[in-house]
Amino acid sequence: MHHFHYTADSLQCETVDLSAVAQLYGTPTYVYSAATMADNYQRLVRSLAGLDVQVCYAAKANSSLAVLRHFANLGAGFDLVSGGEIRRALAAGAGVKTSVFAGVGKTESEIKLALENEIFAFHVESEPELARINHVAGKLGVKAPIAIRVNPDVDAHTHAKITTGKSENKFGIPLKHASAAYEACSRFKNVRIRGVQMHIGSQLTTVGPFVEAVEKVAPFVAELQAAHGIEYFSLGGGIGIVYRDALASGAQAWWDAQPAGQCPITPEAYGAALKSLLAPLGLKILLEPGRFLVGNAGALLARVEYLKRGANKNFLVLDAAFNDLVRPAMYESYHEIVPLRRDTTRRALVADIVGPICESGDCFAKDRQVQEVGEGEYMAFLSAGAYGFAMASRYNARTLAAEVMVRGGTFELVNARESFEQMIVNEKVPTFLK
Numbered sequence: 001m002h003h004f005h006y007t008a009d010s011l012q013c014e015t016v017d018l019s020a021v022a023q024l025y026g027t028p029t030y031v032y033s034a035a036t037m038a039d040n041y042q043r044l045v046r047s048l049a050g051l052d053v054q055v056c057y058a059a060k061a062n063s064s065l066a067v068l069r070h071f072a073n074l075g076a077g078f079d080l081v082s083g084g085e086i087r088r089a090l091a092a093g094a095g096v097k098t099s100v101f102a103g104v105g106k107t108e109s110e111i112k113l114a115l116e117n118e119i120f121a122f123h124v125e126s127e128p129e130l131a132r133i134n135h136v137a138g139k140l141g142v143k144a145p146i147a148i149r150v151n152p153d154v155d156a157h158t159h160a161k162i163t164t165g166k167s168e169n170k171f172g173i174p175l176k177h178a179s180a181a182y183e184a185c186s187r188f189k190n191v192r193i194r195g196v197q198m199h200i201g202s203q204l205t206t207v208g209p210f211v212e213a214v215e216k217v218a219p220f221v222a223e224l225q226a227a228h229g230i231e232y233f234s235l236g237g238g239i240g241i242v243y244r245d246a247l248a249s250g251a252q253a254w255w256d257a258q259p260a261g262q263c264p265i266t267p268e269a270y271g272a273a274l275k276s277l278l279a280p281l282g283l284k285i286l287l288e289p290g291r292f293l294v295g296n297a298g299a300l301l302a303r304v305e306y307l308k309r310g311a312n313k314n315f316l317v318l319d320a321a322f323n324d325l326v327r328p329a330m331y332e333s334y335h336e337i338v339p340l341r342r343d344t345t346r347r348a349l350v351a352d353i354v355g356p357i358c359e360s361g362d363c364f365a366k367d368r369q370v371q372e373v374g375e376g377e378y379m380a381f382l383s384a385g386a387y388g389f390a391m392a393s394r395y396n397a398r399t400l401a402a403e404v405m406v407r408g409g410t411f412e413l414v415n416a417r418e419s420f421e422q423m424i425v426n427e428k429v430p431t432f433l434k
């Protein structure tokens with residue numbers, strides 16, 4: 001469920017007409033639906049009702065201050081992966097006491113920042129990291145709460161760049177070495193074992209791999225509970241969303257296309273499959289969803305600059321490019337691209353939908369059928385709320401897009417479009433070239 005829909009052939013987010021947003025703030029602009037984020041959050045929490053669940057929203061999917069604050073208000077903590085993300089959580093007025101700090105390369109200053117702000121736990125990826133956390137905690141005179149990330153070696157059946165739970169990935173400690181890693185903690189006087197963590201990958205479209213991973217790890221979790229009295233089990237993130245037919249209600253066509261016997265992922269299916277495996281553990285359950293909470297809650301608005309007609313191919317050139325939304329170029333991913341003003345009387349157009357960047361890779365969609373549109377009209381990329389703005393760059397000296405949040409019939413600019421002056425503020429020509 002999301003709150004992007006046509007009303008009288010105008011694309012709306014909740015009850016805001018997106019053409020009005022595009023006209024007021026220009027393009028490219030990201031628009032987020034507060035109601036969609038809240039609905040996704042509540043649905044996931046409800047799916048595991050009866051268990052002690054803490055959602056730690058994976059801020060890397062979208063770390064805009066407005067989004068972080070919205071989830072904090074709903075009761076979420078965060079899964080944070082850098083000092084910058086910790087500072088973003090603090091800047092959003094959220095605090096990090098129910099948040100976890102993850103990532104394979106935590107620096108001393110990042111560890112210090114997390115400890116000073118009373119992070120709920122560090123998710124540890126290696127023994128050298130454990131030693132470093134112990135060292136920094138000792139200097140501060142505190143005990144650092146930790147969980148070790150175990151790698152269950154299951155195939156998440158997702159894109160190679162976003163699978164993380166196979167033994168060949170750089171993440172976590174193999175399950176067979178995990179006991180030894182926990183034993184090693186006793187050598188570090190300034191750490192305190194608090195839980196155990198796993199994360200198998202992103203954009204999983206069936207519940208099977210989650211079940212397989214929990215079944216594999218659960219006996220070890222029970223052992224840890226007996227040996228170390230742990231408080232929680234973190235299942236990581238990875239719940240996938242529907243990108244195709246994102247506007248169709250329930251995206252039934254996409255579900256119907258999934259292999260028979262595989263349970264397409266929904267929060268309800270996820271909860272139903274995992275509850276009976278998790279309940280006997282009697283532990284707090286941490287969930288770290290990123291994409292699921294924000295993916296379908298965001299759209300990227302773009303303006304049509306040119307319709308370039310060719311002998312064999314048409315190109316629809318937009319003012320958004322892969323610096324704004326890199327997913328199609330990086331993961332060959334699909335986004336629904338629709339006009340803000342729908343006109344069913346117009347002819348269909350088959351075109352490559354591209355941005356202005358000087359690389360062939362700046363292509364959002366090949367041979368896509370859309371309604372015929374022309375210069376000055378607006379298009380929306382749907383399901384662009386996760387790994388969209390968060391992965392944006394300034395390539396081709398393009399400034400970062402604006403961001404707007406909608407709630408009901410109101411909307412506010414939550415991140416002004418970057419200016420050229422802001423883009424170059426830290427740069428200078430060296431004296432020896434003057």
Ligand SMILES: *Cc1c(COP(=O)(O)O)cnc(C)c1O
Pocket residue numbers: 058060061079102199201202203236237238239288289290291292386
């Ligand atoms: C990326 C990541 C997440 C979030 O993944 P989604 O697919 O966006 O849900 C959660 N936990 C960890 C450890 C991650 O690396």
